[in-house]
Amino acid sequence: MRESAAERHDRLLGLVRERGSARVSDLASQLGVSPVTARRDVEELAGRGLLDRVHGSVSWPQDAPTGAAGPGSTGSGLVLGMLAPSSTYYFAEVIRGAHEAAARAGARLILRISDYRPQEDHARTEGLLSAGAEGLLVAPGWQDPGDPAAFGDWIASLPVPTVLLERRPTAGSPLDGLDRVCSDHAHGVLLAVRHLVDLGHGAPLLMARADSPTAVAVRSGYVEALGVLGLRAPQDVIDSVPAELAPDAFEQAVQALREAVLSGVATAALIHNDVDAIQVVQRLAELDVRVPEDLALIAYDDEVAALADTPLTAVAPPKREVGRHATELLVERLGQSAGAPRRHLTLLPQLRVRDSCGARLP
Structure with missing residues (x-):
């Protein structure tokens, strides 16, 4: 392979x-x-x-505080391990935040990447332990709903303090008893839907992937947001797929969104994620559907949304802060007794308003 x-x-x-x-x-x-x-x-x-x-x-990197020695030695003597599903896009900022926090603590951060292959998470984590990790930051490479049950039980039995990153296990499961730091994606979706409604739109359409925990959280957050605001979805969620991996399915999704706009079913949409949103806007323009004139649009993730021809309003999860707080929590945990209470820390996304939503409807 x-x-x-x-x-x-x-x-x-x-x-x-x-x-x-x-x-x-x-x-x-x-x-x-x-x-x-x-x-x-x-x-x-x-x-x-x-x-x-x-x-x-x-x-x-030699950015540890004064007193830290060269490779293999740090000011605090701590070695922290981090398992991430990717080192690019969303998790690049999470990793950066963890690295910065580890440096401030005088600790060394060791990184392993699973490339979204949850079946390899356990072996890569064992590699971190073999390399001397005394505490672990773990973001499993889960994609399918069944992945936590199939590839997650081992995490609860790790021999060192462990903090979950951007993952919410099933309530009451062994993993639910671990420390964790997550973005509140339901809150982020609510910010987006409320902003569009305040601009005079009805309930927006959702176009979203289903291949990551974030995508699943955005979908469930959409249902929750509509309930909070007393709205009904204008139609079923449009399933999104990467254009480069499934061009026919991507075209089908864009055509479904175009039809919803032209038929008056919806005047606004939320799209997960940024890359998909930019490609959707480009294709819609070729089909004579303009953003924001014909469709107000908000992207989810805010990785590259600002770089679109029409800069996209976007929900920005606090990615770097997730990495930073998780690392700080892990360092603190390593200095505590085994019976100290566990913590679940939830951080709120922000809505960054740009040009893709246009003005209030008449």
Whole structure:
């Protein structure tokens, strides 16, 4: 099976962490990739604050507080492990927040990426423990509703303090008793729906994926938001898929949204996620449906929404703050007795208003 970019990044980070520093040309040889690919990987990881880059070489970040030593030694002596489903898009900011908080605490953060393969989460977490992790930040690579039950029981029996990131287990399950830090996506959806209604629109349509815990939370939050505001959905949720993976299904979704606009079923929509929203707006323009003139639109995630031709209003989960608070909670937990109460911390998204909603309807 061809190695993914996330897996390659994981190996690259491991090599630099073990050595403290390395030349990019040597990393290319070790990874079995071209120097161009290695340079691109290094630039991406350095841009996210996971590596320091100077004159053709890279090193493990030296931004720990005064008193922290070189690789393998930190001011507090703590080594923290982090399992994330991806090192890009949404989780790039979560990782950055965790890295910054670990540095402030004088701790070393070790990263493993599952590439949204939950069947590999356990083995990668064991790798973190073998590398010396004394506490763990865990964001399982769950995608399907059945994944927590199929690939989650082991998390509750980990031998070190563990904090869940952006994951809400089933109430009453063993995982529900762990510390966790999550974004309140239901609140984020409510902010979006309320904003559109306040502009004079009826209940907006929802176009959303169903391939991640965030997508599932957005869908359930939509139902909850309509109930809070006393609204009824104008029609069923339009299932969204990545255009590059399923172009026919993507076109079908866009055509369904276009038909809803032209028939007057809806004048507003919420789309998860940003990338899908930008591609939907582009395709709608080709079909003579304009944003915001014909359709007011809000995106969910706010990763690239501001970069659209018409900057998109977007719900912004507090991604970096999730990583930061989770790391701070883990460091605090490591200094407490085993009987200290567990905590569930929920952080509220923000609505960032741009041009895609237009003015109030007459």
